[in-house]
Amino acid sequence: GQQLNQSPQSMFIQEGEDVSMNCTSSSIFNTWLWYKQDPGEGPVLLIALYKAGELTSNGRLTAQFGITRKDSFLNISASIPSDVGIYFCAGQLANFGNEKLTFGTGTRLTIIP
Amino acid sequence: DSGVTQTPKHLITATGQRVTLRCSPRSGDLSVYWYQQSLDQGLQFLIHYYNGEERAKGNILERFSAQQFPDLHSELNLSSLELGDSALYFCASNRRLGGNEQFFGPGTRLTVL
Numbered sequence: 507g508q509q510l511n512q513s514p515q516s517m518f519i520q521e522g523e524d525v526s527m528n529c530t531s532s533s534i535f536n537t538w539l540w541y542k543q544d545p546g547e548g549p550v551l552l553i554a555l556y557k558a559g560e561l562t563s564n565g566r567l568t569a570q571f572g573i574t575r576k577d578s579f580l581n582i583s584a585s586i587p588s589d590v591g592i593y594f595c596a597g598q599l600a601n602f603g604n605e606k607l608t609f610g611t612g613t614r615l616t617i618i619p
Numbered sequence: 620d621s622g623v624t625q626t627p628k629h630l631i632t633a634t635g636q637r638v639t640l641r642c643s644p645r646s647g648d649l650s651v652y653w654y655q656q657s658l659d660q661g662l663q664f665l666i667h668y669y670n671g672e673e674r675a676k677g678n679i680l681e682r683f684s685a686q687q688f689p690d691l692h693s694e695l696n697l698s699s700l701e702l703g704d705s706a707l708y709f710c711a712s713n714r715r716l717g718g719n720e721q722f723f724g725p726g727t728r729l730t731v732l
Contacts, residue, residue, distance in 0.1 A: 507663040507678040537719045548621065548709050548723035549662070556719065594662065598719060606652070606664035606677055607711075607721060 512595055512610035520618050525582040527613040529595030534575035537598040539607065540567075544591045552593075553580070582615075590617050622646065623712050623724035631730045637698040640727045644691055644712030650674075651693040652721055653685055657706040668693055700731045 512529045519525060529538070537556055541549035553564050555571035555578060562569055570579045578595055595610040622645035632638055644651050653665040655678075664677035668687035679685075682700075687693040697704060707728050711721035 507660060509661045539720065541723075546726075546728075548623075548711075548725045550621070551720055551722060554720050596662075605650070605667060606675060607654075607662075608664070609662035611661055 508608055510595060510597060510608060510610040512593075512613050514613060515611065516614040516616065518616045518618050519585055521585060521587060523585050525585055525589070525615060526579065527581075527593060528577060528579045529597075529610045530577045531597055531608075532576070535597030535599060535608075536575070538569070538571050538578040539596040539598065540569050540578070540580050541594045541596060542591045543594060543612075549594060585615075585617060587617055590615055621722040621724065623710060623722055625708075625710055625724040625727050627727060628725065629728050629730075631732065632700060633732055634700055634702060636700050636731075637696065638700065638729065640695040640697070640708050640710075640729075642693045642695070642710030642712075642724055644693070644710070645722055648712035648714050648722075649691065650713050650715070651687055651691070652711045653679075653693070653695050654709045654711065654723075655706050656709060656726075662709075665695070697729070702731050705729055705731045 510531045540552045543549045553569040560571040566583045568581045592612045596607040624643045626641045649670045652667045656662045665679040666685050667675040671687050685695045707726045709726045711723045
């Protein structure tokens with residue numbers, strides 16, 4: 507099945523650093539979602555983007571819907587230990603009858619003490 | 620807590636067997652989506668039900684089937700299990716057709732021995 511390209515695959519940072527990750531697709535989407543998954547848990551929705559060029563924030567998280575509708579970006583500022591986990595982007599066409607989410611390959615974030 | 624519940628949390632079974640995974644959506648949500656998460660394929664969409672009717676199929680094997688009941692809970696049936704079916708199975712829900720944000724349950728970890 508299709509997976510979107512996410513980069514980087516993994517990140518090792520120190521607490522307090524800012525983080526940037528991105529997601530690219532060969533096809534366009536109408537909606538981009540960003541999820542975080544902790545080990546053994548289900549993905550938790552962080553941010554939803556609905557319009558090309560849109561920039562949306564949720565606390566220390568900021569995400570952008572790429573202008574081409576084929577990419578999205580997530581930034582985390584001033585990272586803290588609870589930010590550790592795997593971050594997934596997900597694209598959706600959101601047409602009736604085609605509401606599935608297509609997920610990225612994930613970015614694993616580790617904070618070095 | 621997303622409000623989506625899944626049972627069981629863990630399931631260990633043998634090849635050739637049949638299992639049933641259960642999902643209860645958030646209160647008021649009419650759509651249920653099933654996803655499979657494996658190490659090699661990532662998170663993949665399986666099937667979508669809305670108010671008891673199948674809406675879309677993804678990469679779902681013929682050995683797998685699902686249904687959504689009048690009380691809106693859903694079951695995913697996996698039969699003739701193979702080693703490669705070992706994975707995390709998630710359901711997600713949202714309120715309406717065309718709804719973008721999907722809220723995930725904690726998942727069922729299936730191990731086929």
